[in-house]
Amino acid sequence: MSALQRDTRAVVRHDGRQIAVFATADGIFACNNRCPHEGYPLKEGTLGSDCVLTCNWHNWKFDLKTGANLDRGEGLRIYPVRLRDGDIWLDVAELPVEIRRAVVMASLKGAFDDEDYERLARDLARLAELGDPREALTAAIDWSWQRLEYGWTHAYAGMADWLMLYEERAADAETRLICLLESIAYLAAECLRQPEHPFAPGHRPWDESVFLDAIEAEDEAAAVACLRGAFAEGLHFADLERAFSRAALAHYADFGHSMIYAVKAGQLIASLGPAVEAPLLFSLARSFVYATREELIPEFRDYAAAHKNWGGSATAPAMADYDGLNVRRALALTAGHGAAEPLALYRALLGANARNLLMLDLKLQTGIDQPLADNAGWLDVTHGITFANAVRRQCTKFPELWPQGLLQMACFTGRNSGYVDPTVSLERWRITNPPSFFEAAVEGLFDHGRAEHIVAVHLLKTTLAARAEIADGAAGEASTTLVAGINRFLNSPMRRRHVRRTMRQAMKFVARGD
Numbered sequence: 001m002s003a004l005q006r007d008t009r010a011v012v013r014h015d016g017r018q019i020a021v022f023a024t025a026d027g028i029f030a031c032n033n034r035c036p037h038e039g040y041p042l043k044e045g046t047l048g049s050d051c052v053l054t055c056n057w058h059n060w061k062f063d064l065k066t067g068a069n070l071d072r073g074e075g076l077r078i079y080p081v082r083l084r085d086g087d088i089w090l091d092v093a094e095l096p097v098e099i100r101r102a103v104v105m106a107s108l109k110g111a112f113d114d115e116d117y118e119r120l121a122r123d124l125a126r127l128a129e130l131g132d133p134r135e136a137l138t139a140a141i142d143w144s145w146q147r148l149e150y151g152w153t154h155a156y157a158g159m160a161d162w163l164m165l166y167e168e169r170a171a172d173a174e175t176r177l178i179c180l181l182e183s184i185a186y187l188a189a190e191c192l193r194q195p196e197h198p199f200a201p202g203h204r205p206w207d208e209s210v211f212l213d214a215i216e217a218e219d220e221a222a223a224v225a226c227l228r229g230a231f232a233e234g235l236h237f238a239d240l241e242r243a244f245s246r247a248a249l250a251h252y253a254d255f256g257h258s259m260i261y262a263v264k265a266g267q268l269i270a271s272l273g274p275a276v277e278a279p280l281l282f283s284l285a286r287s288f289v290y291a292t293r294e295e296l297i298p299e300f301r302d303y304a305a306a307h308k309n310w311g312g313s314a315t316a317p318a319m320a321d322y323d324g325l326n327v328r329r330a331l332a333l334t335a336g337h338g339a340a341e342p343l344a345l346y347r348a349l350l351g352a353n354a355r356n357l358l359m360l361d362l363k364l365q366t367g368i369d370q371p372l373a374d375n376a377g378w379l380d381v382t383h384g385i386t387f388a389n390a391v392r393r394q395c396t397k398f399p400e401l402w403p404q405g406l407l408q409m410a411c412f413t414g415r416n417s418g419y420v421d422p423t424v425s426l427e428r429w430r431i432t433n434p435p436s437f438f439e440a441a442v443e444g445l446f447d448h449g450r451a452e453h454i455v456a457v458h459l460l461k462t463t464l465a466a467r468a469e470i471a472d473g474a475a476g477e478a479s480t481t482l483v484a485g486i487n488r489f490l491n492s493p494m495r496r497r498h499v500r501r502t503m504r505q506a507m508k509f510v511a512r513g514d
Contacts, residue, residue, distance in 0.1 A: 029064045036074040074107045101130045115188040140184045145279035147194040151287025152261045155190045158457035159183040160264035163271040186453040206230035208243045215247045223285045245394045249404040254291035256387035263390040306331035310403045313337045316344035319351025327414030334410040342402040349409040351478030353384030357485035361421035365495040376419045382462040384412035389465035429484040438467045
C-alpha cells in the first residue's frame, strides 16, 4: 500500500495476466496492463484528471473507473478493488460467459461500423474463446441486410465460400478465424457510412407466380410481401429455391450475379441456420429487382430468339467449336444443339469459358487508347467460371432451366472471346496434379495480400468454383484448360486502377458532348 502511494502505479501478475494498479485522488483502480489495441503497457500511460488513462503509443483513452474507451476501439477490463487491513485486494474472477460474450459482441459491432479490420480480428479471437465465433456472421447479416441499398453484393457471396473453407479447416483455429474475418470485414466495408434502407411493410400469401411477376415488374414491395407470406406459412429456402432460381435466370441478369447469389444464399442459410433466412432472402429479392437485364442491350439482343429456337441437333458441339465466336454466333451454336444431353453441352461451354480465362489478353489492362467497351480484365472473365458452376448446381436441381442457363453461358463465351491473346500457351500453364494445385491455391487464399475485398473474393470464388467442377467430374474435356486458366489467373498481374485511361476516356466522352 505504501509503495503504491509513493509510486502511484504498479503491476501485479496473476495467472499469466498483468494487472496495472493506480493510486489516484479518487481512489485506487486496477485494469489490464496491456492496452486492448496492440498490447502496450498501460502502466507507462498518462493518467489525467477525472481518471482518464491515455496509452501513449496510439493515444487511446480510457475511463479508469469504468473501463470505457473514450474515443475509439475496445474498452478496458477493470478489476474491482477493496482495501482490507492496509492491503489491496483485487477481484480477478472472470465474469459470466454470457456477460463477456455480450461485451465482445458490442465491441464487434463498433468495429463493424468503423470498418476496423484489426479490431474485428481481435474481437473474433475473443469471441472464439467464449464459444462458436460464427455468431459474429449471423450478427453481421442482421447489422447489414437493410443497409445494402441494392441488395446482395459479393460480400454475402464470399461469406458463403469462406464458410465452406471454415468447415474444411476444423482442426486449424487460426485459419478458421481468417475465414470469419474476411467474411465480416468485406461486409463492414460495404456498409460503411450507409444508412438503413427499410423494406416496405406488407404481407400476402405465398404464390410462386405472383413472386416471379413482382420481380419481373421490379416491384420490391410485392416480392417481399410474398416472401413474408411464405415465412408465415412455415416455408423455408428449400421450398423457395426453385422460385429464386427461375427469377435469377429469367434474364441474363446482372452479368450472371443473380444466379451466383441464389446458390450462395442456400449455402449461407445451410451454414448459419434459419436466423439468417429472412434477411438474406429479402435482400436477395431486392438485388433481383435492381439487377440489370443485359439481354436487352444490343450485344446480347439475339438471346430471346435463341431461346425461342432452342432445339436442333442431339449431338453437343466440342469446346473448340466456340473458339472465336461472337455472342450472336455462340448463341446460335448453343440453341442449334439444344437437343443434346445438357451436361455435354455444358462441358463444351465451360471449356470455352475456361479458354477465355486462360487466354485473357493482359494488354487490356494496360491499354490507354481504347473504348469503354474494351475495359475488360480478370474479374470479367472469371464470371464465366463462377456462373457456370452456379448453372450446373441449379439446373441439375431444376432441369427445365437448362436452356436459359446454357444460353447465358454462351453470352459469356461470346462476349469474352474478343478479349483473348492467341499467343498464350496452354503448355506454359498446364497443371499435371490438379488436387495438389488446388490444395496450394486454397492455402494461398488465407494470406492473399490483396487490398481490395472485391479482388480477394474473386480469387476465392473462382478458385472454389473451378475446384468443384474438377472434383465433381463435371468439367470433362474442359478440365485441363480450366485448371490452366486458374493457374494463370492466380499467378498473373492484376491492374485495378487505370488513371490515365480513365481520364482520357472521360475527356473524349465530354468532348463529344455526351
